[in-house]
Amino acid sequence: MTTPCTHTDRVDAYLDGDLDPAEAALFARHAEGCAACTAELALAEQVTGLLQAAPCPPCPEPILDAALARIAHQERRASDRGALRTAFVRRPFRTAAFALAASAAIVALALGPALRPAPRPSPAEIAQARADVELAFSLVAESSQQTGVFLRDDVLGPHVTEPAANSILDLLGPAE
């Protein structure tokens, strides 16, 4: 068991590159001789490795296609500008950054449909939707009209109007 060290809480900041260069160098020198901090750094790398090795949940194909298309588009733009930036990144930070980026990408892919504003339909699609609404309303009207005709001809006529008329005629007696 390693002896507790008050500097282990700086491991995350060190890995994330949040320490300024002087502090980072100081911590790196300290970690070389501190079993607790060395163990903490090793554990962090182990967790990162495990996360990278874990099976990725399947991504819905449309989201994947959209993401790949966007990446390709951005790569083309970057290439066009001739501004492909390279930077020296320390290995622990690069590993952590990769893990963070991978997690963020998975979250973004999963949340994509909810966060992305729905594409505005084209005028043709809106016109088709209006035609669909008119179709639905016309079906309602058609049913209502047929029902109305049915009520008039098959219900009100034979069962109400005609019997009532016959009763009145009976009361009035035969025409002279």
Next chain:
Amino acid sequence: MYRSFLLAAFVLAALLARPAAAQQSFSLSFVDDLFNGEPTTEVNLAGPMLGMVADASRDDDPNLAETIENLSGVFVREYALSQARAGAVDRIRQLGRTLERDGWQTMVRTRDEEEETFIYTHPQRGMVVVTLNMDEDAATFVEIRGPGSAASLGRLGGRFIHNGRGNN
């Protein structure tokens, strides 16, 4: 902190990666299980699309725009009646009982040799119209979701009877 964040993000991502289709449902969805094959007509309009249709109709048909504005969904299914699964027609005829349990009113139920029509209304939820036409081998289901009067919908729809189907 660092590891906790990674683990939390990973778990969150795994949970959110589940298909979102399970969240969608509408009352006419039961109809699709009653028939073999695809519907001959299928309309599913809801949400912002209806708002856009209302906006697009405001100038040339303000009555239509106003009616659509108050709706939250318009759904249509038309199937060949001959493709109905065993017992499907009985289930359709009994639909009224289920709806009535949910507070709907049976406004019309007519039956003759060639055609049966059922119209159900609910003051807030809207209107469901079911037509079984034996002569034309067609079963038609319309759900107008949202508050609205059946009479005004019928009057409005009367203007589209001759061009509604042609546009689809």
